[in-house]
Amino acid sequence: MEPRRTRTNNPQALRRRVIDATAALFQARGYHATSTQDVMREAGVTAGALHHHFPTKKALALAVIEESVAGAVDETWVAPVVRARSTARGVRDVLECIADGLDERGRVQGCPVNNLALELSFGDRDFQRAIHAIFERWREAIAKKVRADRAAGRFTKGRPDAVAAFVVASYSGAMALAKASQSAEPLRICARHLAEYFAERSARRTRTSRPRRRRPLGRRRRRHHVRG
Amino acid sequence: MEPRRTRTNNPQALRRRVIDATAALFQARGYHATSTQDVMREAGVTAGALHHHFPTKKALALAVIEESVAGAVDETWVAPVVRARSTARGVRDVLECIADGLDERGRVQGCPVNNLALELSFGDRDFQRAIHAIFERWREAIAKKVRADRAAGRFTKGRPDAVAAFVVASYSGAMALAKASQSAEPLRICARHLAEYFAERSARRTRTSRPRRRRPLGRRRRRHHVRG
DNA sequence: GACCGAACAAACAGGTCAGTCTGTTTTATT
DNA sequence: AATAAAACAGACTGACCTGTTTGTTCGGTC
Numbered sequence: 001m002e003p004r005r006t007r008t009n010n011p012q013a014l015r016r017r018v019i020d021a022t023a024a025l026f027q028a029r030g031y032h033a034t035s036t037q038d039v040m041r042e043a044g045v046t047a048g049a050l051h052h053h054f055p056t057k058k059a060l061a062l063a064v065i066e067e068s069v070a071g072a073v074d075e076t077w078v079a080p081v082v083r084a085r086s087t088a089r090g091v092r093d094v095l096e097c098i099a100d101g102l103d104e105r106g107r108v109q110g111c112p113v114n115n116l117a118l119e120l121s122f123g124d125r126d127f128q129r130a131i132h133a134i135f136e137r138w139r140e141a142i143a144k145k146v147r148a149d150r151a152a153g154r155f156t157k158g159r160p161d162a163v164a165a166f167v168v169a170s171y172s173g174a175m176a177l178a179k180a181s182q183s184a185e186p187l188r189i190c191a192r193h194l195a196e197y198f199a200e201r202s203a204r205r206t207r208t209s210r211p212r213r214r215r216p217l218g219r220r221r222r223r224h225h226v227r228g
Numbered sequence: 229m230e231p232r233r234t235r236t237n238n239p240q241a242l243r244r245r246v247i248d249a250t251a252a253l254f255q256a257r258g259y260h261a262t263s264t265q266d267v268m269r270e271a272g273v274t275a276g277a278l279h280h281h282f283p284t285k286k287a288l289a290l291a292v293i294e295e296s297v298a299g300a301v302d303e304t305w306v307a308p309v310v311r312a313r314s315t316a317r318g319v320r321d322v323l324e325c326i327a328d329g330l331d332e333r334g335r336v337q338g339c340p341v342n343n344l345a346l347e348l349s350f351g352d353r354d355f356q357r358a359i360h361a362i363f364e365r366w367r368e369a370i371a372k373k374v375r376a377d378r379a380a381g382r383f384t385k386g387r388p389d390a391v392a393a394f395v396v397a398s399y400s401g402a403m404a405l406a407k408a409s410q411s412a413e414p415l416r417i418c419a420r421h422l423a424e425y426f427a428e429r430s431a432r433r434t435r436t437s438r439p440r441r442r443r444p445l446g447r448r449r450r451r452h453h454v455r456g
Numbered sequence: 457g458a459c460c461g462a463a464c465a466a467a468c469a470g471g472t473c474a475g476t477c478t479g480t481t482t483t484a485t486t
Numbered sequence: 487a488a489t490a491a492a493a494c495a496g497a498c499t500g501a502c503c504t505g506t507t508t509g510t511t512c513g514g515t516c
Contacts, residue, residue, distance in 0.1 A: 173401030
């Protein structure tokens with residue numbers, strides 16, 4: 001067969017394809033269990049092309065962290081919470097949305113940040129820094145939202161910074177349990193408990209303070225749905 | 229050099245040595261980043277001996293999970309909580325104890341269960357089951373403690389089962405943040421927030437209800453408090 | 457339209473991996 | 487003491503893994 005005669009260079013597109021493929025593989029198998037050959041196969045790229053864009057596997061991973069994982073967190077977590085009416089509501093909706101997604105797909109791959117965090121943070125400084133930066137931005141975004149709540153008289157207790165960390169931690173851990181049990185249940189439990197946690201902390205001293213009706217919480221189906 | 233002429237077989241000891249060495253390596257580098265040769269070197273064992281006791285790396289890992297990791301969880305987490313006066317106090321003490329340990333050592337390797345959970349749960353059913361079992365026992369032990377609290381009139385709200393899951397999740401996630409930031413701070417935050425979480429939930433409507441004096445709870449100035 | 461660096465192709469290389477194989481030593485049994 | 491099985495020793499194997507090398511094609515510039 002003749003070598004394809006119409007080859008059009010498209011560096012950015014190829015680079016993107018590699019990053020996306022790698023992100024998917026990391027998500028499914030992790031860093032160490034993913035070989036560069038897997039990446040090449042999945043992305044449909046040759047070794048030359050791959051190493052032209054990413055000199056080493058580590059460089060590729062760092063690019064994935066900064067250009068894919070970070071974005072994923074922003075899109076699925078940070079942005080929805082920021083847009084929400086309150087931190088409490090935002091967090092609850094995000095968690096339930098994610099839990100619904102897991103139920104739909106019937107499997108739990110876990111949170112990409114956490115997956116890589118636990119696999120790579122201890123061994124390598126560069127990875128640690130890159131991942132830490134994502135957590136920090138995540139945490140700070142939520143803290144900011146908490147401060148906004150507070151400014152609106154909605155939330156009183158605790159340092160926003162610490163509240164945010166607790167929220168992120170609870171979610172991360174719930175996702176770990178979810179992955180281990182291959183079930184969305186831990187996430188739903190976490191959503192409920194965080195909701196009550198926020199309720200306890202906000203139901204006081206706010207003037208509107210309508211007695212927050214507790215939702216039936218019937219786990220299954222019947223969830224309104226957001227976002228397309 | 230002559231081949232050591234006094235060799236005494238001690239299967240259990242050797243097996244134990246291998247498991248311990250492997251557990252340490254997994255804890256530091258994870259499953260995939262640890263080679264069987266690393267294990268052999270660390271444990272001072274030959275390939276023949278290693279494969280006599282553990283036919284495959286996977287079998288070794290399963291043994292580590294069931295015979296080392298599970299025990300570690302029991303010792304450092306479950307047992308202290310069970311022994312404690314209450315779930316709240318037990319959880320708080322364990323978290324602070326762990327945080328202190330991290331500060332002393334100046335580095336954070338993370339929780340062995342979580343490390344392996346996130347690395348292995350998705351890819352392999354056997355690993356998933358083994359790790360899930362540990363989480364379940366962990367969760368159940370705490371749930372039992374919560375029920376004991378309740379029987380003693382100390383705790384009212386929420387399903388013990390779910391409360392336990394939330395506690396485990398929050399801790400796990402806090403440890404993930406701690407690992408990513410290489411700092412014990414997230415754990416301390418988690419300890420504090422879980423303590424307040426328990427306080428909120430126990431200060432209410434218990435019939436023996438001696439008005440549970442709230443303990444100082446350390447560091448931060450105490451905000452006004454909950455009705456009660 | 458000649459030229460040159462960037463973008464790609466693909467064979468290759470040294471090293472490591474998990475696991476095997478053959479053989480020796482120890483230990484329990486009798 | 488004879489024997490068999492268990493417990494070990496250590497060389498070896500083929501697959502795989504990351505990264506290199508050498509060469510070819512594209513695309514903008516003069």
